[in-house]
Amino acid sequence: MNSFQYDYAVIGGDLRLSYLAGELAAKGCRVCHYALCHSLSQISAAERFMPAASLEAAVNSATCVVCPIPFSKDQVILNQSGIKKNIYLKQMIPLLSAGQHFFAGCIPDEFHKEASKKGVFVFDFMEDASLAYFNTIATAEGVLCEAIRFSPVNLHKSRCAVLGYGKCGRTLTNSLKGMSCHVSVAADPPEELAMAALLADEAMRINAALSGIEAYDFIFNTIPAVTLTRDVLLRVKPSAVILDIASAPGGVDFAAANELSVHAKSCPGLPGTYAPLSSAKAMLASIKNFELPCSRNKECLAASVAPMRQTSE
DSSP: OOOSSEEEEESSSSSSHHHHHHHHHHHHOOOOEHHHHHSGGGGGOOOEEOOOHHHHHHHTTTEEEEEESSSSSSSSOOBOOOSOOOBBBBHHGGGOOTOOOOEEEOOHHHHHHHHHHOOEEEEEGOOHHHHHHHHHHHHHHHHHHHHHHHHHOOOOOOOEEOOOHHHHHHHHHHHHHTOOEEEEEEOOOOOHHHHHHSSEEEEEEEEHHHHHHHGGEEEOOOSOOBBHHHHHTTTSSSTTTTEEOOSTTTSSSSHHHHHTEEEEEEEETTHHHHHHHHHHHHHHHHHHHHHHHSSHHHHHHTTTOOOOOOOOO
C-alpha cells in the first residue's frame, strides 16, 4: 500500500470544501488542498493544511481525496472556481491509485466504475441518506432567503407552489407552512401526493398546478426537467417569483423567462452559499460513517464529530 504524506486532499468546490479542509486540519488530520474557492487563512487558524502545487500533487499525496457536491455540473468538468483553467474529471482517474478513498457528491457512473476498477474505494455523499436530508435544510433556508430578497411581497400569507415532493420539496413545504404561507404541492407519484396532502394546504397533479399557475406569488421548482415552459410562463402573474432549486438542467425555460420579463432565478449550490460551515460539518460526519483506510484517520475524526443531527423523512 502506498505511503501517503497527507490524510486528506480536498479539491475544488464551494465554501463547503474550504470549511471542510479547515475542520479536518483543526482536528489533527494532515490536509492538503487544491483549487479551493476561498483562502483557508480566512476560515481557520489551523496550521496543518498545505496548498498543493497541482492536481497531480494533491491526488498522489493523500490517503483520502475529497471533491465537491456536486462533483461536476455537466458530468465532464470538476465543479470548482478556485483556478481559472478547467479540470476535467477524466484527468483525475489516472492519478488515483489502489487503496485510496474517494469522496464526492453525484459521482457520474462512468467515473465511479473506472475508479473502482483501479482499486479505489468510491463513496458518493448523496448516497448517505442522513447527509442528503441534512442538505435539504440548508437548501430550504437558502431558497427562502432568495425568495425574500427577490420579491416585492411578503412570504407571510402568500400563495406558494412547490413543484415536486422529493426530499427538498418536503423540507421546503414544511418551512413555508411554518411561515404561514398557503402552500400547494404538485407531484405525480401517488405516494408523494398522499404525503403532501398531510402537510400542504392542497396537493395536486403537476398539470393541474401548471394550468392554474397564475394564482401563485411564489413558485418553487424542484423537478430536474423543464416543466415551466414558455406557454406556462406566459400565464405567470407579473409580480410572481420563480425559484429553481432543481439539479441540471433545471425546470425553467430561462430564455423564455428573460424574454417575457418573468422573475425567474436559478439557485444552485445553496448549502455552499448560506450554510457552508454547517454543511461542512455534516460532510465530516458522513466521512466518519464510512470505513476509512487507517486507524489514524478514524481516531482524528472520532474526536471531531459529535452526534450533530437527527434527520427523518
